[in-house]
Amino acid sequence: MIKILSGLHAPDSGGVIEIEGQPVSFSTTRDASRAGIATVYQELLLFPELTITENIFLGHSPRRRWGGIDWAEARSRARRLLDSLDCYALDTDTKVSTLSVAQRQRVEIAKALSHDARVLIMDEPTASLPQADVDQLMDVVKKLRAQGVAIIYVSHRMSEIFELADRVTVLRDGALIGTHAIDEVDEAKLVSMMVGRAIEQLFPKVEPNIGEVVFEAEGLNCGPLVKNVSFSLRRGEILGVAGLIGSGRTELALALFGITPATSGTIRVKGKQEVIRSPRSARDLGIAYVPEDRGLQGLVKPLPISQNISMASLDRMTTFSIIPFAEEARRALAAVKRLGVRSRGDVHQAVGELSGGNQQKVVVAKWLETQPEILILDEPTRGVDVGAKAEIHAVMGELAQKGLAIIMISSELPEVLGMSDRIMVINNGSVVETIDRADATPESVGMAMTAEQKKMDAA
Amino acid sequence: MHIRKILRHETILAVLTVIVLIVLSFQSDRFFTVDNLLNQGRLMTEVGLIAIMMTFVIATGGIDLSVGSIVGLTAILMGVFWKNLGMPLPAAMILAIISGTLAGFGNGVIITRFSVPPLIATLATLALYRGIAEGISQARSVRGYPDWFYVLGQGEFAGVPTQLWILLVVAVVSALVLGVTRIGRTVYAIGFNEVAARFSGLPVDRTKLAIYTASGFAAALAGVIFVSRVSTTRSDMGTGLELDAITAVVLGGTSIYGGRGTIAGTFIALVLIQGLKNGLSWPALREKEPSC
Numbered sequence: 001m002i003k004i005l006s007g008l009h010a011p012d013s014g015g016v017i018e019i020e021g022q023p024v025s026f027s028t029t030r031d032a033s034r035a036g037i038a039t040v041y042q043e044l045l046l047f048p049e050l051t052i053t054e055n056i057f058l059g060h061s062p063r064r065r066w067g068g069i070d071w072a073e074a075r076s077r078a079r080r081l082l083d084s085l086d087c088y089a090l091d092t093d094t095k096v097s098t099l100s101v102a103q104r105q106r107v108e109i110a111k112a113l114s115h116d117a118r119v120l121i122m123d124e125p126t127a128s129l130p131q132a133d134v135d136q137l138m139d140v141v142k143k144l145r146a147q148g149v150a151i152i153y154v155s156h157r158m159s160e161i162f163e164l165a166d167r168v169t170v171l172r173d174g175a176l177i178g179t180h181a182i183d184e185v186d187e188a189k190l191v192s193m194m195v196g197r198a199i200e201q202l203f204p205k206v207e208p209n210i211g212e213v214v215f216e217a218e219g220l221n222c223g224p225l226v227k228n229v230s231f232s233l234r235r236g237e238i239l240g241v242a243g244l245i246g247s248g249r250t251e252l253a254l255a256l257f258g259i260t261p262a263t264s265g266t267i268r269v270k271g272k273q274e275v276i277r278s279p280r281s282a283r284d285l286g287i288a289y290v291p292e293d294r295g296l297q298g299l300v301k302p303l304p305i306s307q308n309i310s311m312a313s314l315d316r317m318t319t320f321s322i323i324p325f326a327e328e329a330r331r332a333l334a335a336v337k338r339l340g341v342r343s344r345g346d347v348h349q350a351v352g353e354l355s356g357g358n359q360q361k362v363v364v365a366k367w368l369e370t371q372p373e374i375l376i377l378d379e380p381t382r383g384v385d386v387g388a389k390a391e392i393h394a395v396m397g398e399l400a401q402k403g404l405a406i407i408m409i410s411s412e413l414p415e416v417l418g419m420s421d422r423i424m425v426i427n428n429g430s431v432v433e434t435i436d437r438a439d440a441t442p443e444s445v446g447m448a449m450t451a452e453q454k455k456m457d458a459a
Numbered sequence: 460m461h462i463r464k465i466l467r468h469e470t471i472l473a474v475l476t477v478i479v480l481i482v483l484s485f486q487s488d489r490f491f492t493v494d495n496l497l498n499q500g501r502l503m504t505e506v507g508l509i510a511i512m513m514t515f516v517i518a519t520g521g522i523d524l525s526v527g528s529i530v531g532l533t534a535i536l537m538g539v540f541w542k543n544l545g546m547p548l549p550a551a552m553i554l555a556i557i558s559g560t561l562a563g564f565g566n567g568v569i570i571t572r573f574s575v576p577p578l579i580a581t582l583a584t585l586a587l588y589r590g591i592a593e594g595i596s597q598a599r600s601v602r603g604y605p606d607w608f609y610v611l612g613q614g615e616f617a618g619v620p621t622q623l624w625i626l627l628v629v630a631v632v633s634a635l636v637l638g639v640t641r642i643g644r645t646v647y648a649i650g651f652n653e654v655a656a657r658f659s660g661l662p663v664d665r666t667k668l669a670i671y672t673a674s675g676f677a678a679a680l681a682g683v684i685f686v687s688r689v690s691t692t693r694s695d696m697g698t699g700l701e702l703d704a705i706t707a708v709v710l711g712g713t714s715i716y717g718g719r720g721t722i723a724g725t726f727i728a729l730v731l732i733q734g735l736k737n738g739l740s741w742p743a744l745r746e747k748e749p750s751c
Contacts, residue, residue: 259658283660297658300651302718311648311659314641321640366659 038112039121046104046111048097053078055096056111081110084147085140102133109140113149120144121152124383126160138163158187170194194386208421211235213271214405215287215374220265222255227429229265233374233405238396240420241409242445248429249409250292253376256407257289258282269374283312288367292378292409294356298363301352305343306332308351308362313369335365340391357388364395375399376407381415393419413442425449468712469724476731483738490738497620501612501688503733504622505530505681505697507726510704510711511626511633512677514725515670517708518637519649520717521577523671525566526678526704528588530697533559533682535592538601538692548608556679562588563675567668577671585701589694596694604690612687622684629677634722642666650717707732 032039046055053074062073078092087106096104105125112120122141126134141164145151153164161168161182168185170177170193177193185193215233220226225248233239243249255262258276267274269285276282282289291297299308309332310317317324317331332347339361343349351362360380367375377396381389396419400406410416416423423440425433425448433448484491509526516523533555540551562584569580614621637643645666648656657663678697686692711728713720 279658279660280662289658291658296652297654300648300655302651303647307644307648311644311656311661314644314661318641321642323639323641323644325639370660 036116036118037121038115038117038119039123040105040108040112040125041123046096046107049095051093051095052082052090052099052107052110053092055107056081056114058111060115077114078110081113082106084113084143085110086136086143100133102136105137106140109144113144117149119150119152121154123154125153126155126157134160158190161190162187208238209236209401209403210421211403214269216268217256218266218268220252220255220262220267222260222262223251225251225429226255226262229426229429229431231424231431231434233407235373235403235405236400237421238400238406238408238419240416240423241407241426242413242416242423242449243409243426244449245411247426247449249426250378251429252426253289253291253378253407253409256282256376257287283370283372286371286373287376288312288370288372288374289376290360290363290367290378290380292382294359294363294383299351299359302350304348305336305341305351305354305362306347309335309347309365309369312366316370331369332365335369336362339365339368339395341365355385355388357384357392360384360388360392361395364392368399372404374405374407376409378409379411380408381410381412413445416445417442469721469727472710472712472724472727472731476727476734479731479738480734483734486738495737497618497623499733499737500623500626501620502737503729504620504626505685505688506700506703506707507626507729508629508677508681508684509674509700510707510725510729511630511722512670512674513704513708514711514713514720514722515633515637515646516577516674517705517713517715518646518717518720519667519670520653521570521667521671522581522705522715523563523566523577523674524581524701525562525584525588526674526681527697527700527702528585528592529559529562529675529678530682530685530700531694532562532588532592533679534686534692534696535596535601535694537683537686539595541604542601548605552683556676556683559679559682560672560676563678564668564672566675567671570671571664571667589698592694596692598694601692602690604687609687609690612684612689622688625680625684630722630726637722642669646670647718650714650719703732 047058050058053071056078057069057074062070062077064070075092082088082090082092085106087103087110090099090103090106096107099107109120109122125137138160141151141153145164151164153160155161165182167179167181168190169179170190212235213232214235216230217232218230220229225246227248229252231239241249241252251260254260256267256276258278258281261275261277267276269287274281274285276285276287279289295301300311306329310323310328314323317328329347335341336343336347341354341358341361343354343358351359354362364377364380380392380396384392393415396406396408400421408416408419417440420440421437423435423437423445424431425435425445427449435444435448480491489495509530513523513526536558537551537555540546540554541548544551546554566577566581566584569575569584570577611621616624637646645656645661645663648659648661649663649666653663681700682697685696707728708720708725709715710732711720711724711726713724
């Protein structure tokens with residue numbers, strides 16, 4: 001949708017885009033920017049080795065009479081643009097590679113504004129920002145709005161929508177669901193429009209069916225962020241792992257999965273002591289890991305859906321190393337149907353073309369193909385839209401019911417509280433508390449997450 | 460989607476190759492004779508063997524610059540084992556090929572165990588292996604091999620040069636391995652995203668080690684064939700061969716960043732390059748030596 005507006009894709013048929021009453025059609029991004037539409041994409045598209053000024057004026061730099069680039073003019077205009085975005089501290093000659101994500105985003109916005117944009121499209125601008133930067137960004141957006149720039153702000157964070165928007169439009173599966181003035185709707189209404197269901201069903205906790213212990217860890221150590229960790233996991237149980245970012249949650253998962261094997265401690269799978277040296281040995285013990293960084297660790301994006309799904313279970317599928325292609329496609333299709341992955345066509349579409357939620361489902365499908373007994377999910381719903389999130393939660397519940405033991409790492413407290421049977425709180429590499437579902441409240445978990453940190457701050 | 464793209468690249472390349480061959484055959488009535496074509500196939504074999512294995516290496520996003528030096532090293536070792544150490548020639552051949560394969564294995568170990576970028580690692584071994592070859596040979600060449608040895612590089616089997624049979628077998632087997640096996644799939648996955656391949660439990664290090672070893676083996680085999688073809692052993696054999704091989708691989712559609720590429724593409728590119736080399740030298744030859 002955004003890609004059509006900004007001219008990256010042409011619409012397949014029909015539809016007229018009007019700007020200030022004039023119908024326009026774009027076949028390239030250049031047409032779109034000439035018409036005053038500028039876009040800030042979810043993935044920032046800057047050249048890290050160029051300076052801020054060079055990035056902002058790439059392709060339309062102010063010229064001197066003989067066609068040379070007027071750098072002085074470019075710098076002063078870059079300065080003015082950055083100042084208008086409250087970035088007084090940024091030097092225009094800094095290389096973009098040295099900037100933080102929030103600063104880079106500001107440069108993107110400046111670049112968009114340098115085209116004299118009248119319509120600014122922002123696609124999930126806050127998806128990768130920490131909270132403090134989000135607040136600053138909100139201020140910038142409000143300021144731009146006050147200057148008369150029309151803004152299309154794409155986000156799945158409710159609080160931002162309500163803080164910024166005058167009107168809100170809900171799209172689901174490529175179709176328009178509705179447009180409302182912001183004071184006509186509340187959060188519950190909006191979510192139900194997005195999901196097509198009411199909000200109460202967001203965490204469909206099914207009655208757990210907990211069996212015997214399948215996995216035990218005792219005194220695990222690995223680097224500075226996994227210290228003397230012990231826990232056990234039962235069949236059919238969802239163990240939530242809560243903790244601040246950098247508390248060692250992911251490091252624990254990486255140790256369990258053999259990416260960075262534990263340096264000491266014992267692991268017992270189904271009562272038998274095992275050593276996990278590599279992801280392969282973890283997989284052969286029935287452990288699956290859906291990693292935190294989908295794009296980098298979870299998927300080979302240019303490869304088709306079918307090949308991604310079969311990737312972890314190739315050893316099992318092949319005879320004399322030869323891949324049975326028909327069988328591979330058939331199993332992928334079954335997995336795609338079971339998990340409700342929405343693709344444009346078939347299982348031969350490249351995974352990179354899917355939306356975040358559907359990509360995540362492909363990662364989950366890949367690991368379910370290995371028929372694991374222990375599933376580790378690291379931030380399973382980060383960067384995933386509300387609809388796909390609910391579907392992933394439903395799948396988790398279903399799997400647990402069938403006897404899969406699940407470890408779910410999440411930064412979202414409601415998710416941890418809503419899905420887990422037990423919650424293990426990690427703080428600074430150690431398990432500080434394990435709380436049963438019945439006793440868990442946002443306060444008790446939140447306290448445990450931050451407790452030691454406060455002690456350390458005080459010291 | 461991308462499979463279709465690769466096919467398109469190969470189709471275009473094949474059409475281009477056919478056009479070039481047709482144009483060249485009008486340039487000289489000698490070009491399109493069975494004798495000449497088979498002879499060109501003979502000349503293509505050494506770089507061909509190396510390029511086919513190089514396709515695997517480059518498809519993982521790596522590179523192997525040391526192959527030319529491995530050719531030289533293998534050639535020298537064979538000569539020295541046979542002449543100076545008095546080994547029977549078959550044993551010397553086998554031992555030399557094993558040494559070349561070990562040189563490739565060495566590349567693989569440096570790259571996987573010590574995480575050295577392939578470009579740096581094989582640039583270093585390019586100098587190292589050539590240096591060893593020159594140190595051993597002391598600028599002397601080895602000649603006077605028994606007649607049966609020349610069958611490999613100068614003989615024929617069923618009317619086709621012996622080494623061309625070897626090249627065809629290696630090409631077909633490699634095309635199958637890269638196209639339809641778990642190993643090939645692992646190669647592509649590593650080329651596109653090594654981290655995700657590792658996180659999916661694919662044997663990343665083992666596969667890389669295997670393909671650098673195979674690259675060494677191909678270079679060693681090419682070295683022995685080279686000696687048999689030119690009847691002599693010198694330490695500077697195969698100098699620059701790595702660039703010819705890389706040219707063929709990249710022209711054949713393999714992405715230098717990894718992930719894409721097929722053996723068929725490499726093979727067509729080899730034919731195109733060899734055709735051009737041969738065809739473009741004909742008019743010049745005619746001018747110099749009208750009687751030839």
